[in-house]
Every structure is written in structure tokens, then in C-alpha cells.
Amino acid sequence: MAVSWRAVVLAALGAIPVLLVPQYAVVLGWALVVLLVVLVDLSLAASPRDVVVRRTVPASVRLTQPTSSSLVVTNTGARRLRGVVRDAWQPSAGATSNRHRVSLPAGESARLVTPLLPTRRGDRAADRVTVRSFGPMGMAARQLSADVPGRLRVLPEFASRRHLPSRLARLREMDGRAAVQVRGQGTEFDSLREYVIGDDVRSIDWRATARRSEVVVRTWRPERDRRVLIVLDTSRTAAARIGELPRVDAAIEAALLLAALASHAGDRVDLIAHDRRVRAQVARAAGPRLLPALADALAPVDPTLVEMDWPATISAIDQRLSQRSLVVLLTALEPAAVSHGLLPVVAPLAHDHTVVLASVADPEVAELATSRGSAAEVYDAAAAERTELERAAVTLRLRRYGVEVVDALPDDLAPRLADTYLALKAAGRL
Amino acid sequence: MSQTTSEPVRLGGEPPRSVAGRRWRRWRLPVLIGALLLTAALLAALIQPQVSREPLAVDNPGSTGVRALAQVLGDQGVVVHEVQTTADAVALAQPGTTLAIVGSLLLTDADLDQLARTGADLVVIDGDSYALDVLTDGQVAETWAPSAQLRSANCDDPDATAAELVSDLVYSVTLTGGSGQLCFTATNDPQTGGYAVVEAGGRTVRVLADSTILTNGSVTEQGNAALGLRMLGHHDHLIWFRPSLLGTGTSEGSATGFANLPPWAGPFAALLGLVVLVAAVWRGRALGRVVSEPLPVTVRAAETTRGRGRLYRRARSRGHAAAALRAAVARRTAVRLGLPASADAPTMIEAVASATGRPTHDVAGLLYGPPPSDDAELLVLTRALDQLESEVHRT
Structure with missing residues (x-):
């Protein structure tokens, strides 16, 4: 039950009789009048029990994209339903104007659309639908809430896709290039074409030139159908916030850009998210199905506050890979975590596969390192420098095992990882 | 875009099957009102006792009454x-x-x-x-x-x-x-x-x-x-x-505050109480429950670094702080000058001295000198190291 402002006004109108006959009995009488009016209005209100609600939500939406959830409200009772319907969502679903006035004759339906603008990645759940049904005087209302299940999967924003066109252009440049400098065991013979000035003379195919009147060069295309496995660390280090977002969000952006680029380049991309067990995985999705599958798998991934189990992760990697592949570890270059967890077990992995470790650096540490204001800030700067030195030492040890290390700020990580991939591809090291 | 549509939900739930349930639903309101009235009457009886507890009152049955x-x-x-x-x-x-x-x-x-x-x-x-x-x-x-x-x-x-x-x-x-x-x-x-x-x-x-x-x-x-x-x-x-x-004390000088109020003040105050009560019911009833948000942890990544800085400061560990700053400068200048990371101190000093044109003992004092003895010296050393590094990078 609920009352409206009209009931308050009605109670306040009692001032007139009370001023005319200043006695407590009049106040009591007026209170009874208000109670009676409220009860009569309440008994004439349509029952919210007879309201049937059906919810329609889009299955998924990309972060920062507006969408909407719609409720079809049907009044199956015998009276006209006047009142308010609230479509409650989690705050991060961004349901701002979710209260709808309705006036439904008996037996009719209305569609109420609640705009949603999600502010966080993951599964956003709808809460209860509340119906408040006022009586004909609008004094008092009956109110009822019920769960009407609804779930909106908010996919990662993939803001790094703006870097994709330039990287695809570089990929096309690699295609058909006379590839002497980049010739390696992985480059594949593509075709023969006429020599143009600027081509490396070492790529001239003399046998083909002998058969024809002009000079012919061999061209190469980048290797195709290699395997790329992206390993996303969802342990405690991924939970730390850098700027406004946890580290794992920057890692997801990088993973999506790399996957988009690699699938265009004709490579097969798989992914696992792992801390002490596999949290999410995408396997054998190719072509246009890859990115939606990745986004869907990564949307609900949240970091857990446990230590990364690197031996288990590496055995999970080994299960999925049979041939030499590119393994991208999206983790944090935390000196303690890496030197105790990853370093002891990375050697066999780096021997069997090409390993890239991509880490999200913290701009705050760099800022701390240059602060010179007071003695206190100099201590902070010294601590930041010490952290940097330890990171450098760990990076050095990883590189000795043959692991490529990409350490970049959150916004730069995705393009830097894509560039590293392109460089490895051009060098035929996949 | 694909959409999912839920099953229709009747807000009142499915109608109860049992006769008892239906009967309860029908009689719920009258029973509730009756119980409410009974409670109110009991409360009123409790609030207004028929006997007094004041000494020498004619309706006080206690030992001090009359x-x-x-x-x-x-x-x-x-x-x-x-x-x-x-x-x-x-x-x-x-x-x-x-x-x-x-x-x-x-x-x-x-x-x-x-x-x-x-x-x-x-x-x-x-x-x-x-x-x-x-x-x-x-x-x-x-x-x-x-x-x-x-x-x-x-x-x-x-x-x-x-x-x-x-x-x-x-x-x-x-x-x-x-x-x-x-x-x-x-x-x-x-x-x-x-x-x-x-x-x-x-x-x-x-x-x-x-x-x-x-x-x-x-x-x-x-x-x-x-x-x-x-x-x-x-x-x-x-x-x-x-x-x-x-x-x-009915004389005018000692009249209490209540006596000065107009006769309608009491009833008016009671009415005001009624209005406040209704307004409280109006504002107090929420349109559905508050929805909570399962929030992720909010630990800043730089927190550990700041913690270490605080540790240095509390322990007045100028030696460690200065060593970290010197090592960082040495590493960066070594990269800049193309020295291997394993280069030893004399090689390093020589290379930096020749790059900046400073005397070797000056460079040695900056990069490998004794730890500063107080915070002021640490600040001076930091500034000097910054200066040295900028000179190396300029060349």
C-alpha cells in the first residue's frame, strides 16, 4: 500500500474545520475521514495481482552503446489500471528513466520501453518490476513487486578497433612484398611478377627470367593458417585498477584487436582465461564467428582474488596446442608474481612455441618516479624507480628464455601487441 | 540484434489452488482490520491506567494513596x-x-x-x-x-x-x-x-x-x-x-507558556502531527526495493609502490632510496650510451664522464657515492642525478 501527495493535501485541509471548531475531537474525526477516503480509494484500485508482464531484452550490447528493455504490461483485471510501473535494473545497467505512468483499461496491454546505457562490462540483471495501482481519486495505491527475469550481456567496448584499419593496411603491404629481408622458414612462395625498380635484386628468379624477355622476381606472402593462443590472466594482479578500469579490461581490448587482426591474416585464434582453473575459453571459432564468440566469452570474465597457477595454465596450454604456435600471455609484469610463478615454468613453453608476454603498465608509477616536490615525494620516486628496476630485471630474464615482452600503458597495449604480432609475422617467426 | 523474451509473469503469482488459501485471501483484510482495532484498544487501555500512582491522590490504591x-x-x-x-x-x-x-x-x-x-x-x-x-x-x-x-x-x-x-x-x-x-x-x-x-x-x-x-x-x-x-x-x-x-500561580506574572497560546493551538498541533504522519507514509514507501550493485575490488595498482615509498620514509631509509634512484639513472644512461647492462662501475663512470664532459670523480660521487645523511641531502642528490641524466640525454 502507498499513499500519494493528494492524501497529504487532504489531511492538511483539515485545518479549516479545526480552525472553525478548535477541538481535539474534530482532529480525530478528520483523521477518520482521511482514513476512510484512503480505504475507499484503495478498495476501488485495480489489483496489481492481475497484471501480467513480459520482458524483452536484447541478448547483448556493446559497452557504451545505448539499448533498451521493453515490458509488455497487460491488465487482465476488471478495472482500469492507473498508476506507475517501475522497471528496476542494476545501477550499472544505466536504466535512467525507468518509471512509467500507465492508464490501462481492462484487458489491454501497453509496451513500456526503458532505455539502458550500460556502464560496466558483464552480465547486467534486471531486478523486480513494481506496479503501483492508484484508486480513482489518486489518493492511495496498492503496490506489488515481482521478479520478471531479464539479463543483458554487456560486451567489451572494443575501443581498440580504431587501430584495426591501419594494422590491416600494414598486413596488406606485407602481402606480395619481395620478401628477402623477411624471408624465413615461415614465409611462403606466392607468385612471380615483373621486376620494378626498388625490388631487392636478390629476389630475382633467374630461371623464370631466362624463359621470358623481362626480369622476374619471386614474391612471398606472409605465412597463413598459423595458430594463435591468447591466454588471459584473471588472477589477483588483473583486478588491480589502473586509471578507472581494472587491468583485465585493457587486456581484453588487446586480445580483441589481436584476434581481429590475426583472423584477417588467416590465422586461427583460440583463447583461454585462466587463474587457478579455466574461466572462459573459445576454440575452433573462425571467420566472422570469432569476434562475437570472443566478446561473448570475455564479457562476464571478472578477476578473482587468487594467485595465478602458472603450472596449471601451462598444462592447459599444452593440451590445446599440438604444433608450434604463437602464445600470447596477457598478464601483469609484477616482479614478485612473475619471478615466483611464471619464470620457473616458462622455459619449456618458450622452447616449444613463440611466447609473447603483454602487460599493462601503470602510468601512476611513471608519474611517481618523476615527482620531486618534497623529501616524501622523493621516497615515493625511489620506490617507483625500484619497482621499475625490478620489472626491467624480470623482463631481461624473460627475454633470455626467448619470450617477447610488451609492456605498455592501458591505451597503448592493444596497438603495441598488434605491432608485435605483425613484426613476428613479417619475420616468419609464427 | 537477437532478443530474448521472458515468459509472461503474473504479478500476483498463480492463484492458490486450496480452499483454505482462497478463504484466507478473502478474509485477510477484515481479520487484519479487526486485529488492528483490538491492538489499538489494548494499547489505549494500557496507556491510560484507571488508577493514579501519585501520593495522596484519591484514586491511588497504593500505600501512599488515600x-x-x-x-x-x-x-x-x-x-x-x-x-x-x-x-x-x-x-x-x-x-x-x-x-x-x-x-x-x-x-x-x-x-x-x-x-x-x-x-x-x-x-x-x-x-x-x-x-x-x-x-x-x-x-x-x-x-x-x-x-x-x-x-x-x-x-x-x-x-x-x-x-x-x-x-x-x-x-x-x-x-x-x-x-x-x-x-x-x-x-x-x-x-x-x-x-x-x-x-x-x-x-x-x-x-x-x-x-x-x-x-x-x-x-x-x-x-x-x-x-x-x-x-x-x-x-x-x-x-x-x-x-x-x-x-x-494564576497571577499574570507567573503564568506558564501554555496558558498564553490561543485555544486552537492544541488541536492545530494535533492536525499538524496527522499531516506529518501522512506525509511520512507518502515519502516513506519506496516504489520497489533498492537494487544493489556487485562491485569489483578497487585496489589501485600503484598502491604497492606507494606502500614501499611510505616504508622507506618511515624507516628514514635514505640509503635504499638513493641506491634505487642511482641504479635507475645508471640503467637508463647505460641504455642511452649503448653499454651492456652488465657493465661495471669504472666503465660506467668513464662513459658518463666522457659523454657529459664532467670530471670522473664528480660522476663517481653522484652515481656511486656514499648514501645521503638526511632528507635535504637526498633531495640535493636527486636533483643532481636528474641534471646528470639530462646532460647524457642531450648529447
């Missing part, structure tokens, strides 16, 4: 009016009635004047000296002479002689003039007594020094009841005036 005396007086045909304000007492007190003033400490001069002007016979119980002086024209005064023993009448007053003996009394009165009777005198001091009867202003004024003998707890002892009943039962109407703080 209900027993009042009921017996009532049975004998005496109508007992209990009043608490001077105005009520004066209005009821006519010639041919008894006005009993129980405790006079709260009465002001104006009150006493008004009370003295009524034509009623007075019974002053627990009166203080000033009130006795005014009401008896100065014939009776209060004294204090306790004697823990029974007292006999010792006078000619018919009420006192009928009672013969009363319990011991703490307070006493004495006659200071006139031709009154002093009864129940103390054995060790015949000038003090527990009860006095005088004629003043054309009516009889009876003074009882101690109210204890009238209370429920001791009225049954000795002749207490006889004295009380006779003393108070001379007329058909007894006005039992028990002064209260709000009911006395």
Missing part, C-alpha cells in the same frame, strides 16, 4: 471532588463545603488569597508555616518535634476525642494565639500537637500536621480512620485540592 478514605467518605454520602488547580478549587468551594488543601508548597500568595476568600471550611494538611499563617490568621504555626509514640487526643474537639489515639507523627503544629484547640500533643512538649482546630475568618479551619495517618498504608491503625473521616466529612461535598505545578 483511595480507602475517599471510598468510605463516598459510601457515607460525601461527594469527593479531586482538583489540581486553584481555579477549580475556588470555583467548587462554596459555604457549606469542605476544602481540603493537601500540601501548600506550590501555592503562591495570590492562590492563598483566593483560597482564604472562599466561604468553605478548610482542612489544611501538610501546610507550611506561611500558608498556615495566611489561612488561620496567624493562629497556627508549624513546628518540628518528632516523638515515636502513640498520641492521645488531650483536647475537647469532638473529632479528636472520637479518635482517641493516633499513630506517631513526624510533623507538628503549635498554637501561637487565639482560642483554638490543640490536640494529640506530644508528651514531652505539650505546646506542640498533630492537630489543631481554630476559627478564622468566620469559618472553621482544621490543621493536620502530618498526612501520613490518612494514607491507605496507615489509615487502619488506631483511631486514624476516625479522625480522617470525621475531619473531612463535616459537609456533603469535599474538595480534595492537591496543587500541581501547572494549576497554581
Whole structure:
């Protein structure tokens, strides 16, 4: 039950009789009048029990994209339903104007659309639908809430896709290039074409030139159908916030850009998210199905506050890979975590596969390192420098095992990882 | 875009199948209202007790009350009016009635004047000296002479002689003039007594020094009841005036704040309370519950670094801080100058000295010198290292 402002006004109108006959009995009488009016209005209100609600939500939406959830409200009772319907969502679903006035004759339906603008990645759940049904005087209302299940999967924003066109252009440049400098065991013979000035003379195919009147060069295309496995660390280090977002969000952006680029380049991309067990995985999705599958798998991934189990992760990697592949570890270059967890077990992995470790650096540490204001800030700067030195030492040890290390700020990580991939591809090291 | 549509949900749930459930649904509201009314009635009965707990109140059945005396007086045909304000007492007190003033400490001069002007016979119980002086024209005064023993009448007053003996009394009165009777005198001091009867202003004024003998707890002892009943039962109407703080002091100067308010103020305040109550119900009922957000942890990644900085600071560990800063500068300049990371100190100093044109001992002091001894030196060293690094990077 609920009352409206009209009931308050009605109670306040009692001032007139009370001023005319200043006695407590009049106040009591007026209170009874208000109670009676409220009860009569309440008994004439349509029952919210007879309201049937059906919810329609889009299955998924990309972060920062507006969408909407719609409720079809049907009044199956015998009276006209006047009142308010609230479509409650989690705050991060961004349901701002979710209260709808309705006036439904008996037996009719209305569609109420609640705009949603999600502010966080993951599964956003709808809460209860509340119906408040006022009586004909609008004094008092009956109110009822019920769960009407609804779930909106908010996919990662993939803001790094703006870097994709330039990287695809570089990929096309690699295609058909006379590839002497980049010739390696992985480059594949593509075709023969006429020599143009600027081509490396070492790529001239003399046998083909002998058969024809002009000079012919061999061209190469980048290797195709290699395997790329992206390993996303969802342990405690991924939970730390850098700027406004946890580290794992920057890692997801990088993973999506790399996957988009690699699938265009004709490579097969798989992914696992792992801390002490596999949290999410995408396997054998190719072509246009890859990115939606990745986004869907990564949307609900949240970091857990446990230590990364690197031996288990590496055995999970080994299960999925049979041939030499590119393994991208999206983790944090935390000196303690890496030197105790990853370093002891990375050697066999780096021997069997090409390993890239991509880490999200913290701009705050760099800022701390240059602060010179007071003695206190100099201590902070010294601590930041010490952290940097330890990171450098760990990076050095990883590189000795043959692991490529990409350490970049959150916004730069995705393009830097894509560039590293392109460089490895051009060098035929996949 | 693909969409998912939920099953239709009836807000009232499925209608209950059992007969009991349907019956409960139908009778729920009346039963609820009935229970509410019953609770309200019970509460009202609890809030307004039928008996008083105040001492010497005629409806107090406890040991300090006087209900027993009042009921017996009532049975004998005496109508007992209990009043608490001077105005009520004066209005009821006519010639041919008894006005009993129980405790006079709260009465002001104006009150006493008004009370003295009524034509009623007075019974002053627990009166203080000033009130006795005014009401008896100065014939009776209060004294204090306790004697823990029974007292006999010792006078000619018919009420006192009928009672013969009363319990011991703490307070006493004495006659200071006139031709009154002093009864129940103390054995060790015949000038003090527990009860006095005088004629003043054309009516009889009876003074009882101690109210204890009238209370429920001791009225049954000795002749207490006889004295009380006779003393108070001379007329058909007894006005039992028990002064209260709000009911006395009717003169304008000492009027309380409530008396100045217009008559509609009380009802108006009650109405205001009603409006506030309805407004509270209006604002207090939320449209559905509050939805919570499962938030992720919010630990800043740089927190560990800051923590280490704080540790350095608290331990005044300038050596460690300076070593970290020097090592960082050395590493960066080594990269810049193309030296291997494993380069030893002399090589490093040589390379930096030749790159910047500084003397070698200067560079050695900066990069490998002793740790600073205080915070000021640490600051100086930091600035010098920055300077050195910028020189290397300029070349």
C-alpha cells in the first residue's frame, strides 16, 4: 500500500474545520475521514495481482552503446489500471528513466520501453518490476513487486578497433612484398611478377627470367593458417585498477584487436582465461564467428582474488596446442608474481612455441618516479624507480628464455601487441 | 540484434489452488482490520491506567494513596471532588463545603488569597508555616518535634476525642494565639500537637500536621480512620485540592507558556502531527526495493609502490632510496650510451664522464657515492642525478 501527495493535501485541509471548531475531537474525526477516503480509494484500485508482464531484452550490447528493455504490461483485471510501473535494473545497467505512468483499461496491454546505457562490462540483471495501482481519486495505491527475469550481456567496448584499419593496411603491404629481408622458414612462395625498380635484386628468379624477355622476381606472402593462443590472466594482479578500469579490461581490448587482426591474416585464434582453473575459453571459432564468440566469452570474465597457477595454465596450454604456435600471455609484469610463478615454468613453453608476454603498465608509477616536490615525494620516486628496476630485471630474464615482452600503458597495449604480432609475422617467426 | 523474451509473469503469482488459501485471501483484510482495532484498544487501555500512582491522590490504591478514605467518605454520602488547580478549587468551594488543601508548597500568595476568600471550611494538611499563617490568621504555626509514640487526643474537639489515639507523627503544629484547640500533643512538649482546630475568618479551619495517618498504608491503625473521616466529612461535598505545578500561580506574572497560546493551538498541533504522519507514509514507501550493485575490488595498482615509498620514509631509509634512484639513472644512461647492462662501475663512470664532459670523480660521487645523511641531502642528490641524466640525454 502507498499513499500519494493528494492524501497529504487532504489531511492538511483539515485545518479549516479545526480552525472553525478548535477541538481535539474534530482532529480525530478528520483523521477518520482521511482514513476512510484512503480505504475507499484503495478498495476501488485495480489489483496489481492481475497484471501480467513480459520482458524483452536484447541478448547483448556493446559497452557504451545505448539499448533498451521493453515490458509488455497487460491488465487482465476488471478495472482500469492507473498508476506507475517501475522497471528496476542494476545501477550499472544505466536504466535512467525507468518509471512509467500507465492508464490501462481492462484487458489491454501497453509496451513500456526503458532505455539502458550500460556502464560496466558483464552480465547486467534486471531486478523486480513494481506496479503501483492508484484508486480513482489518486489518493492511495496498492503496490506489488515481482521478479520478471531479464539479463543483458554487456560486451567489451572494443575501443581498440580504431587501430584495426591501419594494422590491416600494414598486413596488406606485407602481402606480395619481395620478401628477402623477411624471408624465413615461415614465409611462403606466392607468385612471380615483373621486376620494378626498388625490388631487392636478390629476389630475382633467374630461371623464370631466362624463359621470358623481362626480369622476374619471386614474391612471398606472409605465412597463413598459423595458430594463435591468447591466454588471459584473471588472477589477483588483473583486478588491480589502473586509471578507472581494472587491468583485465585493457587486456581484453588487446586480445580483441589481436584476434581481429590475426583472423584477417588467416590465422586461427583460440583463447583461454585462466587463474587457478579455466574461466572462459573459445576454440575452433573462425571467420566472422570469432569476434562475437570472443566478446561473448570475455564479457562476464571478472578477476578473482587468487594467485595465478602458472603450472596449471601451462598444462592447459599444452593440451590445446599440438604444433608450434604463437602464445600470447596477457598478464601483469609484477616482479614478485612473475619471478615466483611464471619464470620457473616458462622455459619449456618458450622452447616449444613463440611466447609473447603483454602487460599493462601503470602510468601512476611513471608519474611517481618523476615527482620531486618534497623529501616524501622523493621516497615515493625511489620506490617507483625500484619497482621499475625490478620489472626491467624480470623482463631481461624473460627475454633470455626467448619470450617477447610488451609492456605498455592501458591505451597503448592493444596497438603495441598488434605491432608485435605483425613484426613476428613479417619475420616468419609464427 | 537477437532478443530474448521472458515468459509472461503474473504479478500476483498463480492463484492458490486450496480452499483454505482462497478463504484466507478473502478474509485477510477484515481479520487484519479487526486485529488492528483490538491492538489499538489494548494499547489505549494500557496507556491510560484507571488508577493514579501519585501520593495522596484519591484514586491511588497504593500505600501512599488515600483511595480507602475517599471510598468510605463516598459510601457515607460525601461527594469527593479531586482538583489540581486553584481555579477549580475556588470555583467548587462554596459555604457549606469542605476544602481540603493537601500540601501548600506550590501555592503562591495570590492562590492563598483566593483560597482564604472562599466561604468553605478548610482542612489544611501538610501546610507550611506561611500558608498556615495566611489561612488561620496567624493562629497556627508549624513546628518540628518528632516523638515515636502513640498520641492521645488531650483536647475537647469532638473529632479528636472520637479518635482517641493516633499513630506517631513526624510533623507538628503549635498554637501561637487565639482560642483554638490543640490536640494529640506530644508528651514531652505539650505546646506542640498533630492537630489543631481554630476559627478564622468566620469559618472553621482544621490543621493536620502530618498526612501520613490518612494514607491507605496507615489509615487502619488506631483511631486514624476516625479522625480522617470525621475531619473531612463535616459537609456533603469535599474538595480534595492537591496543587500541581501547572494549576497554581494564576497571577499574570507567573503564568506558564501554555496558558498564553490561543485555544486552537492544541488541536492545530494535533492536525499538524496527522499531516506529518501522512506525509511520512507518502515519502516513506519506496516504489520497489533498492537494487544493489556487485562491485569489483578497487585496489589501485600503484598502491604497492606507494606502500614501499611510505616504508622507506618511515624507516628514514635514505640509503635504499638513493641506491634505487642511482641504479635507475645508471640503467637508463647505460641504455642511452649503448653499454651492456652488465657493465661495471669504472666503465660506467668513464662513459658518463666522457659523454657529459664532467670530471670522473664528480660522476663517481653522484652515481656511486656514499648514501645521503638526511632528507635535504637526498633531495640535493636527486636533483643532481636528474641534471646528470639530462646532460647524457642531450648529447
